[in-house]
Amino acid sequence: xxxxxxxxxxxxxxxxxxxxxxxxxxxxxxxxxxxxxxxxxxxxxxxxxxxxxxxxxxxxxxxxxxxxxxxxxxxxxxxxxxxxxxxxxxxxxxxxxxxxxxxxxxxxxxxxxxxxxxxxxxxxxxxxxxxxxxxxxxxxxxxxxxxxxxxxxxxxxxxxxxxxxxxxxxxxxxxxxxxxxxxxxxxxxxxxxxxxxxxxxxxxxxxxxxxxxxxxxxxxxxxxxxxxxxxxxxxxxxxxxxxxxxxxxxxxxxxxxxxxxxxxxxxxxxxxxxxxxxxxxxxxxxxxxxxxxxxxxxxxxxxxxxxxxxxxxxxxxxxxxxxxxxxxxxxxxxxxxxxxxxxxxxxxxxxxxxxxx
Numbered sequence: 001x002x003x004x005x006x007x008x009x010x011x012x013x014x015x016x017x018x019x020x021x022x023x024x025x026x027x028x029x030x031x032x033x034x035x036x037x038x039x040x041x042x043x044x045x046x047x048x049x050x051x052x053x054x055x056x057x058x059x060x061x062x063x064x065x066x067x068x069x070x071x072x073x074x075x076x077x078x079x080x081x082x083x084x085x086x087x088x089x090x091x092x093x094x095x096x097x098x099x100x101x102x103x104x105x106x107x108x109x110x111x112x113x114x115x116x117x118x119x120x121x122x123x124x125x126x127x128x129x130x131x132x133x134x135x136x137x138x139x140x141x142x143x144x145x146x147x148x149x150x151x152x153x154x155x156x157x158x159x160x161x162x163x164x165x166x167x168x169x170x171x172x173x174x175x176x177x178x179x180x181x182x183x184x185x186x187x188x189x190x191x192x193x194x195x196x197x198x199x200x201x202x203x204x205x206x207x208x209x210x211x212x213x214x215x216x217x218x219x220x221x222x223x224x225x226x227x228x229x230x231x232x233x234x235x236x237x238x239x240x241x242x243x244x245x246x247x248x249x250x251x252x253x254x255x256x257x258x259x260x261x262x263x264x265x266x267x268x269x270x271x272x273x274x275x276x277x278x279x280x281x282x283x284x285x286x287x288x289x290x291x292x293x294x295x296x297x298x299x300x301x302x303x304x305x306x307x308x309x310x311x312x313x314x315x316x317x318x319x320x321x322x323x324x325x326x327x328x329x330x331x332x333x334x335x336x337x338x339x340x341x342x343x344x345x346x347x348x349x350x351x352x353x354x355x356x357x
Contacts, residue, residue, distance in 0.1 A: 037277045038063045040073060040087040042264070043219070045137075047297035054284050060277050068218070077102055077269045085272040086281055091126040091263045094133050095336040103132040104268040110279040113286035120325070121303035124263065126333070133265035134282050137300040139237035140261055140323065140331060141178055142254035144244070149231035158186035158255045161232070166212045171224065171233035174216050176342075176349035177334060178260065179206065182234060185257045192335040196344065203348040207355045216353060225250060236262075237321055238300030245299070252320045254331070261331035263303075 039051075043066040051062045065082070067073040070093040077084055078100065089097060097103050108114055114134065121135045143155040151165050161170055161182070172179050181191045183202035193199060214230060215221075222239060224230040226246045235243075240252035266285065268278045284290060291307035301321050302308065308316050316322055323331070337345070 034274055034277065035059065036061050036063060037085050037274050037281055038065070038083060039281070040065050040067060040077070040082075040084040040269075042066060042088060043068065045088065045264075045298055047294050050285075050290055050294055053290075054281060057284070058277070058280055060274070060280070074100075074102070077271060080271055083271045083273045084269045085274045085278045087267055087269055088136050088264050089267060090334070091124070091265070092334040092336045094265055094267060095126045097267065097269075098127065098132055099336070102270055104270055104272060104275065105131050106134060106268065106282070107279060110276075111283045111286065113283045116286050116288055116291070116304050116306040118303050118305040121263065124333070126263075126336070127265070130265075133267045134286070135303040136264045136266050136285070137238070137295075137298065138261070138263045138303055139300050139321070140254050141181065141234070141236055141259045142240065142252055142320075143232060144225060144235050144240040144250055144252045145232040146225070146228065146247070146249050147251065148249050149228065153232075155232070155253045156256050158182050158257055160255075161212065161234075162209055163212075166232065168212065168214050169231050170209070170212045171214050171221050171230050172216045173221070173234050173236075174218055176345040178234065179216075179349060179352070180345055181260055182206075183209075185255070185259060188257065191260055191332045192337060194337055194341050199344060199348050203352055206352040210352070210355045210357070213356050216356070236300075238298060241299035241321060254320075254323070254327075258330045258332060261328055261333050263333070 037060050039062060041064070051064060054060070055062055067076070070090050073087060073089060074093055074097060076082065077087065077097070094103075111134065117135050121138060122130055127133045143161070145153070145155060147154075153160050153163060153166070155161070177191070180199065180202050183205045184191055184193055184198065187202060187205065189198050189202065221230070221233050221235060222243055225233055225243045228247070237252065240250070244250045244252065266282050268275060272278055285294065286304060288304060288306035288310055291302050291304035292310040295302040295304075295307060295311060319327065
């Protein structure tokens, strides 16, 4: 009898534990409700204090997850396993998500702070009239380098990366469009080229760059540059800003042939279970003080014209991060090239990587 009692008690205890675990999992699994907001963003791409502030002001609990590529983000949203309420994809991905009907339209009656966004960053080709997306950050692709470790290169031209004196010194980001874009730009070709012969020529030129390549990596480049373990890297403007904040010897330049001008926007995926909360979050992030604090933390350029007035003038007036409209006219936004052509980019990029010894 005692063993039966112990067995029964044991079953009850196990059931209680399972019920508690299920309760905890239900709160943290990303299933959104009116009191939960699940955000899917790039790593280190928001000031954590702002998430706490949003929670305090609204009573909405934030579940925060990160992704490391637009493609991974879109695939997960398309699969629908997690009910994301907010995400921050890049421009060409927004176009793809629109095509696949993965986004909900924005109700601007609920976002009065849209008035704070500079008109230059609204109504762009990837989302006319901003039906599905609201500007978050923008920036450029360029070269961060340490002049004290080099032979006078200033990287006014992409071709400077091919200088024989840089053998084993150049770090590249692990991204097909950015790396092939360097070669295409250096040849005077479009970043959105769909000409196979041009892509082949760009790859052939990259293969000639291979002896200069130290590594093709991701976020690890920051510490390598900060610590002086590397002297030159292809990177994004905000990442360069982080590096320069930690190492005053570093500087950043966008070569004269032009480069990529990118935009990351806030969107509401169709998986959202808290559409009202998603609009509250977008409006919160467009508040000038919030946007200024976020830009100071993240290091990328804000499209929020009201926030710029609250930020350090040295930063706002630095054309490395806030290039003039004239300079921006020589920069190009990635277009959605379609699955087949992106696959071709990836194949050429792999061919280049395999050429590195």
